Amino acid sequence: MKEYRTDDIIVHWESEICSHSAICLKKLPQVFNLDARPWINVNAASAEEIIRLIDLCPSGALRYSLPEGSKVDPALAGGPGSMTIKYDGQPVITMKILRNGPILIDGPFTITNTDGNIINREGKTSLCRCGLSNNRPFCDGTHAKKDWKVD
């Protein structure tokens, strides 16, 4: 996992589980730009704007945390993109099936892979539903490239 940081926010990036929804590229292009190096410019928007965007990332590939001394209101930084998301009481795990796309899971859960390896995840993850992903069980956006269709 890579990190990009300012005094107010740390952006964590786990490329392997990105489902290539392009939400980050479309909604905050001054920060997320595939033509730039590094592709994440964490100084190009406020920490609060970046937090709001990362809360929309469907795969959990983008997450955030607050460094010590951050001026960001911690109440703003407890959304689904938080590295330190806290569940009160019994965690609720939700699943959402996207038309022509992956299954979005939100909540702490474990996946036992076909080789018996256990993957622990917290927060959001996109699981492949089309079977075409090169990074199963995670969605890598291949469904869109192949124009896979299902209700």
Ligand code: SF4
């Ligand atoms: S899944 Fe997240 S990181 Fe990947 S393109 Fe979409 S918003 Fe960006």
Ligand code: FES
């Ligand atoms: S559902 Fe996205 S690659 Fe399979």
